[in-house]
Amino acid sequence: MSTPVDYKPGSVFSIEEGKNASVPRVFIAPNRYIQGDGILDHLGRYLTIVPSRNAAILVSEGGRRRVGERLLVSLNDAQIDSAFITFDGECSLHEIDRIVDILRQEAPPVDCLVAVGGGKCVDAGKCVAYRLGIPVVICPSLASNDAPCSALSVIYTPEGVSEAAEFFPASPAIVAVDTRIVAEAPVRYLVAGMGDAMATRYEAKTCFQNPKARSTVGARPTLAAGAIGELCATTLFEYGVAGADAVNRSEVNEALERVIEANTLLSGLGFESGGLAAAHSVAQALTVVPEIQQNYLHGEMVALGLLTQLFLEEEMNEAKKVAQFFVEVGLPVHFGQLSLSVQNKAQMLEVMEAAVAAPIMANEPFAVNSNSLIAAASGVNELGLEITESEGDAAFRALHML
Numbered sequence: 001m002s003t004p005v006d007y008k009p010g011s012v013f014s015i016e017e018g019k020n021a022s023v024p025r026v027f028i029a030p031n032r033y034i035q036g037d038g039i040l041d042h043l044g045r046y047l048t049i050v051p052s053r054n055a056a057i058l059v060s061e062g063g064r065r066r067v068g069e070r071l072l073v074s075l076n077d078a079q080i081d082s083a084f085i086t087f088d089g090e091c092s093l094h095e096i097d098r099i100v101d102i103l104r105q106e107a108p109p110v111d112c113l114v115a116v117g118g119g120k121c122v123d124a125g126k127c128v129a130y131r132l133g134i135p136v137v138i139c140p141s142l143a144s145n146d147a148p149c150s151a152l153s154v155i156y157t158p159e160g161v162s163e164a165a166e167f168f169p170a171s172p173a174i175v176a177v178d179t180r181i182v183a184e185a186p187v188r189y190l191v192a193g194m195g196d197a198m199a200t201r202y203e204a205k206t207c208f209q210n211p212k213a214r215s216t217v218g219a220r221p222t223l224a225a226g227a228i229g230e231l232c233a234t235t236l237f238e239y240g241v242a243g244a245d246a247v248n249r250s251e252v253n254e255a256l257e258r259v260i261e262a263n264t265l266l267s268g269l270g271f272e273s274g275g276l277a278a279a280h281s282v283a284q285a286l287t288v289v290p291e292i293q294q295n296y297l298h299g300e301m302v303a304l305g306l307l308t309q310l311f312l313e314e315e316m317n318e319a320k321k322v323a324q325f326f327v328e329v330g331l332p333v334h335f336g337q338l339s340l341s342v343q344n345k346a347q348m349l350e351v352m353e354a355a356v357a358a359p360i361m362a363n364e365p366f367a368v369n370s371n372s373l374i375a376a377a378s379g380v381n382e383l384g385l386e387i388t389e390s391e392g393d394a395a396f397r398a399l400h401m402l
Contacts, residue, residue, distance in 0.1 A: 026219035027273045030138075030149050030172040033265050037252045040070055040178040043114070044078030049137050050173050052112035056103055058125045059116040061086055067116065067181065083110065090156045091120040096127045103132060109181045112137060112173070118189075119145040119298060123153035127166055135173035143260045144189035145196045146300050148175045149268030152216055154284075160294065162287045167217065175268075179252050179260055187247040188330075188399040190256075192299030193263035194236050195331045196332060198322060199306040200267045201233035203273025206313065206363060213363035215275040225274035231264035235259065240329050270361065278309035278368065281361040282377075285354035287345060291339050296332075303331040304338060304380065311376035311383075312368065319383065327387055330395030333386025335377065337396060342381045348374050356402045 006351060034035040034046060047055060057071060060339030064084060075082045088095055103110055113132065115125025116139040129136035147153075151171040157162045182190065207213035207221045215221050235258050246252070271280075282305035287293040292301065303326055310319035323333045335342050342348055352373040355361060361368055388396075 003251055014226065015278050023214070023218075024183055025222045025277045026215065026217050027222045027224055027269075028151055028217065029269055029273075032174045033177075033266070034174065035177040035179060035257070035261060036223065037180045037351060038178060039176055040067060040253050041074055042078055043071060043137075043139065043176060044074040044076070046174055046176060047075065047080055047112060047114070047137065048078055050112050050137065052135070052137075054083075054106075054108055054110050055112045055137075056083050056085055056106070057114045057116060058085050058087050058099065058121060058128065060121060061090065063087075063117050063121075067141070071114075071116070073220075087115075087117060087121045087124060089120065090158055090160060091124040091127070091153060093155060094158055096124055096131070096143050099124070099128045100131050103128065110134060114139060116141060118142045118171040119147040120156070120332045122147050126151075126153045126168060126172070127155075130166075130168050135170075137174045137176065138172045139176050139178070140264065141181050142185050142189040142193070143177070143263040144193045146193075146200070146264060146271055148172070148177070148264055150216075150272045152272070156287075159290075160287065161244055162284045164217045165216075175264070176263055177260060179257055182260055183247055183256060184250050185247070187244050189297070190247050190259065190263070191244055191329050191331060191399060192297035193267075194240050194259065194329055195299035195301075195303030195306070195326070196233050197263045197267035197299075198236055198325070199279040199302050199309075200270035200274065201229040202306060202309060202315075202318070202322075203277040203279050203363075204229040204270055206277045206309070206365065207275030210365040211310035213275055213277070213365075216272050219273075221274045223271050225272075229270035229274050230267050232270055235262040235266065237325060240325065243301065246327055275363055276360040277363040278312055278355070278361060278373075279305040281305065281355040281358035282308050282351070282373070284358060285351045286338065286340075288350060288354050289340060296338055300338065303333075304335060304377075307333065307380040307384070308363075308373065308376045311379040312364070312372060320378070323383055323387055327391055328395060330399040332384070332396065333387055334379070334381045337384070337393070342374075342378050348377065352377070 242255035246256035283301035
């Protein structure tokens with residue numbers, strides 16, 4: 001087993017607070033972000049920037065069937081040798097160590113790792129690359145979360161329960177998003193990404209307004225991260241519905257390009273340099289419920305986490321505005337849509353106690369306990385039921401085939 005990276009946020013920067021010390025503002029970003037229709041066919045040319053001559057490609061079996069030949073042709077054209085490694089689906093320490101052991105036996109040694117797939121694949125790729133001391137290139141096949149641009153990975157148990165996070169001293173060398181692949185994926189993934197991305201604005205705002213709050217690297221949020229978070233939310237409110245419609249038609253258009261950028265780049269930069277708070281605390285805590293962990297996506301959990309945060313902070317107008325948008329695109333607005341009853345007191349207590357224990361909950365400007373979170377969740381539930389009763393839940397039902 002390899003030794004995990006220190007899980008403490010900010011450990012890379014060793015920020016020390018004291019009488020004469022100030023906490024710096026830190027902005028983090030990948031070296032290159034490339035987005036467009038068909039760009040995966042040019043990946044070999046992009047890898048020459050790294051530079052790479054012997055790359056490992058981490059991808060699921062299904063992903064290799066869909067895009068493996070394209071990747072191979074592109075890398076061959078750039079005279080880059082490649083080796084495919086199959087990702088088994090879970091970003092766990094066991095899976096990370098398995099991949100590391102395989103790649104350490106490669107001769108000549110790999111000089112770059114390309115992670116192609118969804119959030120867990122790209123997070124595993126970052127962990128593997130760090131352990132091997134090589135750059136990582138991220139090629140997300142979905143726009144379902146903001147993991148691709150970040151210098152951190154969420155670690156899960158082999159059963160899929162969130163258990164920790166790893167923080168890295170460097171961001172991805174390249175993030176390359178082929179929007180044609182996203183357009184041809186199920187629309188539920190894009191919509192889930194909107195839930196994850198929408199939280200960026202509100203969590204960054206909370207962290208900025210609380211002088212004790214810290215970003216994922218233990219720094220103060222930057223003005224740039226706050227502005228990016230605002231643009232992220234504004235883009236989703238304006239183009240979210242049209243972007244989802246484009247995926248329903250497997251069409252790449254301007255609306256979809258903007259939503260993909262919001263879900264991936266804007267949200268990625270905004271959350272990492274702006275900070276996280278109650279929304280992601282609740283989302284990660286929801287994975288302790290096996291039925292939720294097995295059947296729902298991260299962004300869907302974040303959607304309810306965000307609404308819970310807005311109720312907790314008594315931002316009622318924003319909660320209603322966000323909930324209205326979620327109904328239109330098909331994100332959950334009450335806990336029943338995640339198969340969780342607020343009447344199940346034992347289960348709600350288990351989830352909210354896990355949320356309170358999350359380190360990022362301390363970024364809220366006031367003390368939070370399980371009772372205050374349960375009360376906020378109950379308020380979310382009432383609002384969500386009220387909205388779906390008056391306007392229906394057709395978009396949500398269509399995504400979940402109910």
